[in-house]
Each structure stands twice: as structure tokens, then as C-alpha cells.
Amino acid sequence: MADLSLVQVGKRYGDRTIIEGLDLHVQSGEMVCLLGPSGSGKTTILRMIGGFINSNEGQIIIDGLPVTNVPPERRPTSMVFQQYALWPNMTVYQNIAFGLKLRRLSKREISQRVAEVLQMVDLRGLEKYYPAQLSGGQQQRVALARALVLTPKVLLLDEPLSNLDAQLRHKVREEIREIQQRLHITTIFVTHDQDEAMSVSDRVAVLSEGHIEQFDTPDNLYLHPETNFVARFIGSMNVFRGRIRNGFVYAESSEHNEPVPCEHSNATSTTPVDLAVRPEDILITNDIGATARVLRRLPRGHYAEIVLETSLGTLRAFVPNQLSIGEIVKFRFGRALVYQGGRLVKEEANMAQRVAQEGATI
Numbered sequence: 062m063a064d065l066s067l068v069q070v071g072k073r074y075g076d077r078t079i080i081e082g083l084d085l086h087v088q089s090g091e092m093v094c095l096l097g098p099s100g101s102g103k104t105t106i107l108r109m110i111g112g113f114i115n116s117n118e119g120q121i122i123i124d125g126l127p128v129t130n131v132p133p134e135r136r137p138t139s140m141v142f143q144q145y146a147l148w149p150n151m152t153v154y155q156n157i158a159f160g161l162k163l164r165r166l167s168k169r170e171i172s173q174r175v176a177e178v179l180q181m182v183d184l185r186g187l188e189k190y191y192p193a194q195l196s197g198g199q200q201q202r203v204a205l206a207r208a209l210v211l212t213p214k215v216l217l218l219d220e221p222l223s224n225l226d227a228q229l230r231h232k233v234r235e236e237i238r239e240i241q242q243r244l245h246i247t248t249i250f251v252t253h254d255q256d257e258a259m260s261v262s263d264r265v266a267v268l269s270e271g272h273i274e275q276f277d278t279p280d281n282l283y284l285h286p287e288t289n290f291v292a293r294f295i296g297s298m299n300v301f302r303g304r305i306r307n308g309f310v311y312a313e314s315s316e317h318n319e320p321v322p323c324e325h326s327n328a329t330s331t332t333p334v335d336l337a338v339r340p341e342d343i344l345i346t347n348d349i350g351a352t353a354r355v356l357r358r359l360p361r362g363h364y365a366e367i368v369l370e371t372s373l374g375t376l377r378a379f380v381p382n383q384l385s386i387g388e389i390v391k392f393r394f395g396r397a398l399v400y401q402g403g404r405l406v407k408e409e410a411n412m413a414q415r416v417a418q419e420g421a422t423i
């Protein structure tokens with residue numbers, strides 16, 4: 062068990078800044094996902110924690126001790142790489158035992174620890190198999206066992222499921238989570254799959270271009286995305302420019318001025334802002350509401366995703382399954398999030414103040 066801190070960590074390649082002023086504090090026994098688009102710096106951060114690349118600035122602290130200048134083999138971390146490479150000419154047993162041999166443990170101790178870890182990842186009986194004789198999911202579990210057998214204080218997983226098909230991904234990610242919770246091992250899990258991040262982690266750090274946009278629980282990321290980037294990146298979201306006043310949303314351009322009623326959002330602005338509405342917050346109504354036409358309908362089993370043509374542009378909504386293409390419906394918003402300068406404006410007062418500061422009228 063150990064906590065991990067990155068303090069003002071920076072990484073440059075030549076004159077290109079990849080990571081800048083990164084602060085991240087992970088609690089002991091926590092599973093944290095680094096989630097972000099390709100090239101956002103996830104692998105770079107993980108490799109700096111593991112010591113495989115050096116940071117240019119800042120400190121990395123594990124369990125209270127700075128490890129910034131400690132080589133990877135002497136850090137209390139072990140890493141499963143993005144392209145997990147098992148040694149093809151070694152059996153499962155030999156693959157897992159290798160790291161322990163380097164540490165010069167006795168044969169007896171090695172065999173005991175390999176047996177323990179094989180049981181943990183549910184691979185008992187496959188000791189003598191070679192990687193080519195295993196399924197993708199089994200190979201992945203060997204890679205995990207190879208990291209776990211070293212009893213690291215911090216486990217680093219770089220897209221450990223990327224080579225698996227969707228069904229197996231679900232299964233193995235749940236197994237990893239179960240093992241992580243059972244061992245209470247501090248874990249950093251890198252992925253660019255938000256569904257994966259949201260379903261296995263205690264907290265998620267959403268990365269964009271080498272900085273953290275928001276570090277929060279999955280629920281908070283979904284319900285209170287603090288930046289425009291997170292709002293667009295996590296889950297499905299309708300984002301559009303508009304004005305919001307006295308419980309109504311208006312389109313930015315004045316030709317489309319049919320207001321859309323909006324509950325639970327008492328912000329007010331006469332200047333256009335970025336508004337974000339989740340598909341499940343678009344409510345089809347029988348009474349008061351703005352007009353929309355159903356453009357497309359995508360059945361999703363117990364509900365349907367529909368695309369609506371509205372005065373605010375095309376919007377996606379999740380609805381019970383009974384609407385048909387071409388139908389004219391009425392709708393309102395259950396909840397709209399308001400962004401200004403890319404950041405969530407939480408309250409009316411806050412909003413009014415900001416707009417006033419920027420010299421606009423309310």
C-alpha cells in the first residue's frame with residue numbers, strides 16, 4: 062500500500078513541451094485511470110512514474126519517498142506495457158518467474174510466489190504452456206501476473222486490454238479491478254476508452270494535450286464536467302451556442318428564436334454561451350415545449366436514440382421506444398450546463414459576475 066504524488070512534473074522533447082506543471086495525488090489503494098485522446102501524454106506520464114523516461118521538472122513521490130532519480134528496477138512499481146510482450150520462447154511459468162530470478166530469490170520461494178499469482182489471475186494448470194498456445198485474454202493475464210508477482214507498491218497498466226475483443230475486455234477489466242481491490246494495490250490504468258475508465262476506477266484524470274482537465278470520480282465527471290472538453294469527451298453530449306434566460310434557451314442566431322424551456326438551470330445570459338445537454342436530459346413533452354422533427358431513429362433495445370431537427374440545430378436524445386421518423390414532437394431540457402471561456406459556470410451569481418467582468422450586459 063502506498064500513495065503516489067506527482068508535483069509540478071514536466072516533460073519536453075527538444076523544444077516541444079509534452080507535459081507541463083502536472084500535479085496528481087493518488088491515494089493508497091486507489092485505482093486511477095488516465096483517460097485522454099491519442100497523443101495526450103498518457104504513456105509519457107506512466108513511463109515517468111515507472112522511471113522509464115526522465116522528467117525535466119518536478120518530483121515523483123511514492124510512499125513519502127522521492128523516486129525521481131531512482132532507476133526503474135529499483136522503484137517500487139511494475140508496469141504492464143501498451144504492447145505487452147511475453148517472451149515467446151518461455152513458458153507461462155518462466156515468464157512470470159523471470160523477474161524473481163533477477164532478484165535472486167530461491168527456487169522454492171519463486172515457485173511458491175508464481176503459484177500464488179497464477180491462482181490470483183486464474184491460470185493454474187497453464188504453467189507449461191507457451192504464449193502462442195494461450196488466448197488473448199490468458200496472455201493478458203500472464204502479463205498482469207508478471208507485474209503482480211514483483212509485489213509492487215504501485216501497479217502501472219498501459220492500455221492493458223487494447224488487444225482484446227470487446228467481450229473479453231469487459232471480462233478482463235473486471236478481473237483486474239477485482240484483484241486490485243482485493244490486494245488494495247495503488248494502480249494507474251491508462252486507457253483512451255472512456256467506458257473502461259468510468260467502469261473500473263475510483264477516480265479518473267481526463268487529459269488533454271499534456272494537462273489534466275479534471276480529476277474526479279466517474280459520477281462527477283459525468284454529472285459535473287468542469288470544462289467544455291470534458292463535457293464533450295465523457296459520454297454523449299449535445300453542445301451548442303445559445304443564450305439562456307429565465308428558464309428558456311434561445312438559439313444564438315436570431316432567425317431561429319423559438320425558445321426551449323429548460324428546468325433546473327436558472328443561469329441568465331444575453332451574450333451567447335456554450336450550452337451542453339445530455340441526450341437523456343432532452344424530454345419529449347405533450348404540453349409546453351419547442352418543436353422538433355425526428356430525423357433519425359437508432360434502436361438501442363429498451364430505449365431509442367433519436368436525432369431531432371430543432372431551432373438549436375440537430376440534437377441527440379434518448380427516448381422510450383415509440384417515436385417514428387418524420388414525427389413532429391415537442392421537447393424541453395431537463396438540465397443544461399453552461400460554459401464560458403471553456404469552463405463550467407455553476408451558479409447564476411457566478412455567471413453574472415463573470416459576464417459583468419468581461420464587460421457584457423445582463
Ligand SMILES: Nc1ncnc2c1ncn2[C@@H]1O[C@H](COP(=O)(O)OP(=O)(O)OP(=O)(O)O)[C@@H](O)[C@H]1O
Nearest residue numbers: 074079097098099100101102103104105106143253
Ligand atoms: N521519444 C519521443 N520523442 C518525441 N516526442 C515524443 C516521444 N514520445 C512521445 N512523444 C510525443 O509525446 C506526445 C504524447 O505521447 P504519448 O505516447 O504519451 O501519448 P498517449 O496519450 O499515450 O497516446 P496513445 O493513446 O496513442 O497511446 C505525443 O505527441 C508524442 O508524439
Ligand SMILES: [Mg+2]
Nearest residue numbers: 103104105143
Ligand atoms: Mg499511449
